[in-house]
Amino acid sequence: MSLSPSALTRRSLLKTTAIGLVMGVSLPVPLFARSAEPPPLADYKPEYFTAQEWAFVMAATARLIPSDGTGPGALETRVPVFIDRQLAGAYGIAADWYMEGPFDPAANPQLGFQSPLTPAEIYRQGIALFDGWCRQALGSPFAALAPVRQDQALKLLEKNALAAGKPPAGATPAEAGPLVPPELRDFFTLLLANTKEGYFADPKYGGNHAMQAWVYIGFPGARASYAEWATRQNVRYPLGPVSISGERA
Amino acid sequence: MARQAQKKDVVIIGLGWTGSILGIELAKEGLEILALERGPDRKTVPDFRYPDVADELKYGVRNGFMQRPRDSTVTVRRNLSETALPYRVLGSFLPGNGVGGAGVHWNGQTWRPQAVEYRLRSYVEERFGAGIIPEGMLLQDWGVTAEELEPYLTRFEYVLGISGKAGNLNGQIIEGGNPFEPSRSKEFPLPPLPDTYDSVLFAEVAKSMGYHPFPRPSANASAAYVNEYGMQLGPCNYCGFCERFGCLNYSKASPQTCVLDALKRKPNFEYRVNAEVLRIEKAGDGKTATGITYFDADAGEEIFQPADLVILCAYSLHNVHLLLLSEIGTPYDPATGTGVVGRSYAYQMTGGTSLFFKDKVFNPFVGTGSGGVTIDDFSISQIDFAKEGFIGGSYITAGHTGGRPIQQLSLPPGTPAWGRAWKEAAGTWYGHAMSIGAHGSNMAYRDTCLDLDPTYRDRHGRPLMRMTFDWKPNDIRMTQFMKAKIEPIAKALKPDVMSSSYKTDSSHYDVRPYQTTHNVGGAIMGIDPKSSVVNRYLQSWDLHNLFVMGASAFPQNTQYNPTGAVGGLAYWAVEAIRKDYLPNPRPLL
Ligand SMILES: Cc1cc2nc3c(=O)[nH]c(=O)nc-3n(C[C@H](O)[C@H](O)[C@H](O)COP(=O)(O)OP(=O)(O)OC[C@H]3O[C@@H](n4cnc5c(N)ncnc54)[C@H](O)[C@@H]3O)c2cc1C
Numbered sequence: 001m002s003l004s005p006s007a008l009t010r011r012s013l014l015k016t017t018a019i020g021l022v023m024g025v026s027l028p029v030p031l032f033a034r035s036a037e038p039p040p041l042a043d044y045k046p047e048y049f050t051a052q053e054w055a056f057v058m059a060a061t062a063r064l065i066p067s068d069g070t071g072p073g074a075l076e077t078r079v080p081v082f083i084d085r086q087l088a089g090a091y092g093i094a095a096d097w098y099m100e101g102p103f104d105p106a107a108n109p110q111l112g113f114q115s116p117l118t119p120a121e122i123y124r125q126g127i128a129l130f131d132g133w134c135r136q137a138l139g140s141p142f143a144a145l146a147p148v149r150q151d152q153a154l155k156l157l158e159k160n161a162l163a164a165g166k167p168p169a170g171a172t173p174a175e176a177g178p179l180v181p182p183e184l185r186d187f188f189t190l191l192l193a194n195t196k197e198g199y200f201a202d203p204k205y206g207g208n209h210a211m212q213a214w215v216y217i218g219f220p221g222a223r224a225s226y227a228e229w230a231t232r233q234n235v236r237y238p239l240g241p242v243s244i245s246g247e248r249a
Numbered sequence: 250m251a252r253q254a255q256k257k258d259v260v261i262i263g264l265g266w267t268g269s270i271l272g273i274e275l276a277k278e279g280l281e282i283l284a285l286e287r288g289p290d291r292k293t294v295p296d297f298r299y300p301d302v303a304d305e306l307k308y309g310v311r312n313g314f315m316q317r318p319r320d321s322t323v324t325v326r327r328n329l330s331e332t333a334l335p336y337r338v339l340g341s342f343l344p345g346n347g348v349g350g351a352g353v354h355w356n357g358q359t360w361r362p363q364a365v366e367y368r369l370r371s372y373v374e375e376r377f378g379a380g381i382i383p384e385g386m387l388l389q390d391w392g393v394t395a396e397e398l399e400p401y402l403t404r405f406e407y408v409l410g411i412s413g414k415a416g417n418l419n420g421q422i423i424e425g426g427n428p429f430e431p432s433r434s435k436e437f438p439l440p441p442l443p444d445t446y447d448s449v450l451f452a453e454v455a456k457s458m459g460y461h462p463f464p465r466p467s468a469n470a471s472a473a474y475v476n477e478y479g480m481q482l483g484p485c486n487y488c489g490f491c492e493r494f495g496c497l498n499y500s501k502a503s504p505q506t507c508v509l510d511a512l513k514r515k516p517n518f519e520y521r522v523n524a525e526v527l528r529i530e531k532a533g534d535g536k537t538a539t540g541i542t543y544f545d546a547d548a549g550e551e552i553f554q555p556a557d558l559v560i561l562c563a564y565s566l567h568n569v570h571l572l573l574l575s576e577i578g579t580p581y582d583p584a585t586g587t588g589v590v591g592r593s594y595a596y597q598m599t600g601g602t603s604l605f606f607k608d609k610v611f612n613p614f615v616g617t618g619s620g621g622v623t624i625d626d627f628s629i630s631q632i633d634f635a636k637e638g639f640i641g642g643s644y645i646t647a648g649h650t651g652g653r654p655i656q657q658l659s660l661p662p663g664t665p666a667w668g669r670a671w672k673e674a675a676g677t678w679y680g681h682a683m684s685i686g687a688h689g690s691n692m693a694y695r696d697t698c699l700d701l702d703p704t705y706r707d708r709h710g711r712p713l714m715r716m717t718f719d720w721k722p723n724d725i726r727m728t729q730f731m732k733a734k735i736e737p738i739a740k741a742l743k744p745d746v747m748s749s750s751y752k753t754d755s756s757h758y759d760v761r762p763y764q765t766t767h768n769v770g771g772a773i774m775g776i777d778p779k780s781s782v783v784n785r786y787l788q789s790w791d792l793h794n795l796f797v798m799g800a801s802a803f804p805q806n807t808q809y810n811p812t813g814a815v816g817g818l819a820y821w822a823v824e825a826i827r828k829d830y831l832p833n834p835r836p837l838l
């Protein structure tokens with residue numbers, strides 16, 4: 001990676017302040033009644049991921065919601081922490097899902113999720129497969145690739161079009177013989193969905209750090225009380241978000 | 250061997266909307282009643298309290314209040330030759346679980362079907378001739394009319410404190426209401442909710458085009474209200490966490506806010522949670538039910554609960570599943586078209602157009618589950634089926650329910666799914682979009698049906714129910730017609746960008762995106778036991794002391810959300826039970 005996560009975190013804090021000013025909220029000192037700042041992302045000890053998996057998730061989410069341009073990215077909002085905690089919990093083990101066989105993971109996708117693997121297992125096997133492919137086809141693990149190469153690789157993963165070796169010139173991804181087995185075909189879909197969840201969910205789940213994603217788009221979070229605003233037409237709601245634990249921004 | 254419990258007069262299976270209504274009305278008769286609910290207890294406090302319930306991830310995305318597929322699900326196939334696979338992860342529909350059922354986390358749009366919808370086959374034959382009915386479509390009358398049901402629909406709406414505006418009061422058309430609704434005997438109990446900006450824009454443009462906009466009938470209270478059971482509602486605060494969530498404000502009509510506290514005070518009513526009914530038990534002569542067997546999850550044992558009267562209120566899909574598992578009535582066989590249980594499953598045809606405006610701010614998080622504006626100018630009674638080439642209709646509507654960013658962020662077509670462009674589009678367009686939707690009928694067909702799956706089993710070892718369902722050309726033509734009506738309305742609002750999403754000829758049923766929890770049919774009502782499971786009083790044709798509530802009774806789906814009719818039918822049926830059945834238990838027809 002070109003930037004260390006702690007550098008990104010520092011940069012994002014500056015940016016949050018700038019956004020606060022743009023939105024008309026005076027934020028010389030952050031308003032949030034927040035408990036102590038969590039440890040920098042680089043020092044976070046994953047509950048579920050191995051070190052190699054963590055490096056992948058950090059790098060991949062940083063491409064899915066990058067830090068450049070307007071608005072916070074996945075790293076400043078600590079999306080990887082969210083994903084790690086989700087996979088370590090009930091979601092990771094598919095606690096609510098029907099997971100009895102027989103399984104037909106290659107079924108028509110419109111029939112829904114049919115993999116025998118839990119989300120945590122899909123990440124584990126999916127990362128190993130994808131990182132292996134990156135090494136073999138692009139020369140390094142995903143996390144060590146340049147951002148442009150990372151985006152190209154993710155686009156192939158998104159289409160489940162990773163092929164063993166280099167695709168022959170002119171071949172469509174499908175003809176090239178997909179490397180992703182059907183039970184892992186939802187890997188990218190889950191990774192992207194979980195990344196956006198971590199960006200926008202309440203901070204209590206570890207992502208959307210300091211409600212930056214809510215501040216950025218203008219969602220007031222858990223305020224949940226707007227009766228007098230129902231009939232105000234075309235006027236921007238003035239207050240920043242609150243979180244379930246009582247943070248304010 | 251199941252342990253046998255002490256006999257009750259009445260056992261109610263499921264304590265959602267219909268179970269609560271049947272409970273309180275039968276409790277008034279002094280009967281000893283036991284309601285069995287498979288899920289946990291749920292109360293406004295602590296389960297729906299602020300701020301914990303304003304948690305999009307837990308309740309909106311991970312479906313914290315709904316049925317867990319691990320405990321209960323169906324298998325799905327699109328046609329008779331496909332192999333059905335389990336609905337492993339919730340998507341298309343979200344059945345409830347726990348006290349209050351889906352009545353906890355519904356939106357609250359509380360409609361009445363149009364008069365012609367109760368007698369759709371007769372209407373089509375009289376008006377257009379049977380020749381227009383497509384091959385394979387099973388069109389059927391309900392066996393009850395709009396006039397007969399009217400007082401019971403009114404009763405349900407008054408229990409719920411519905412906010413709205415009458416458009417046809419005792420035959421008189423009222424300006425500002427829905428001129429196409431069947432005549433109602435009373436004004437709505439509460440005035441309409443104030444409109445949000447998107448609804449105002451839609452209403453203005455619809456009116457300018459000669460249509461008849463009116464407020465959506467809403468179970469989000471517009472003012473303080475006390476119902477006939479002494480239950481209180483406070484005005485809705487537009488919290489934006491309505492559908493998929495329990496109400497934090499005692500404002501959404503639910504079993505909790507409208508019935509249950511009054512019911513729990515009755516000494517002859519008792520309910521048990523974590524008590525899943527496994528089957529309905531039949532007497533040796535096959536003419537009555539002797540009671541039910543349930544699994545008491547706390548004690549870890551099966552219990553046989555004898556009862557004189559069994560009321561099935563488990564939600565449409567579970568009603569049919571329990572009938573099939575209990576071998577009550579003849580299961581439907583799509584190959585021969587014989588049998589009735591599981592026949593005529595139908596769903597809801599929806600589509601919509603999203604509009605994006607750079608210079609308009611909608612504050613979509615200021616939203617209610619059911620406030621908004623509708624036109625019924627293209628409703629089922631207003632369409633020339635012969636000319637248009639389909640049977641059906643839709644209401645067309647606007648009104649946002651929330652601005653929850655994970656699930657309700659709407660971005661212009663062509664926006665990449667990730668990367669810097671996605672992020673910047675989220676920042677640019679959040680709060681600048683509105684949508685106009687079509688909510689339409691869906692007919693039942695010979696091969697849209699429910700039966701027991703040959704392969705997959707639930708945690709009790711029982712076969713899962715198998716759903717066979719796909720979109721059919723008739724209903725696709727209907728929704729394409731609505732698209733052609735909605736797009737000019739949308740264009741007249743001059744959005745910077747717009748995008749449409751309607752089923753097309755190549756569409757097939759996809760279980761992944763949420764559509765509606767309006768699963769209907771499978772235990773349909775009628776006047777002939779050869780083509781229905783329950784009679785016009787929702788009494789089983791086979792076991793006269795078994796009554797089956799819910800939208801499983803609909804012979805095909807109406808163009809509306811079902812619960813208004815479900816509630817009306819519940820009051821209609823319970824009156825027949827009280828006045829006619831209890832004094833002399835027998836088949837009522
Ligand atoms: C997100 C959402 C939005 C909706 N919005 C609308 C709307 O705007 N308008 C509208 O008209 N409708 C809406 N609905 C549908 C509405 O919620 C249902 O029509 C209504 O709740 C049906 O009432 P019911 O009594 O048949 O079932 P429910 O209210 O669901 O109650 C059934 C109960 O039975 C229990 N049960 C099931 N099986 C068993 C068993 N074997 N043993 C014991 N208990 C059992 C269930 O756990 C549940 O509590 C919506 C639904 C959802 C999920």
Ligand code: SF4
Nearest residue numbers: 485486488491496501
């Ligand atoms: S929108 Fe209104 S009725 Fe719905 S949950 Fe919020 S306060 Fe309750």
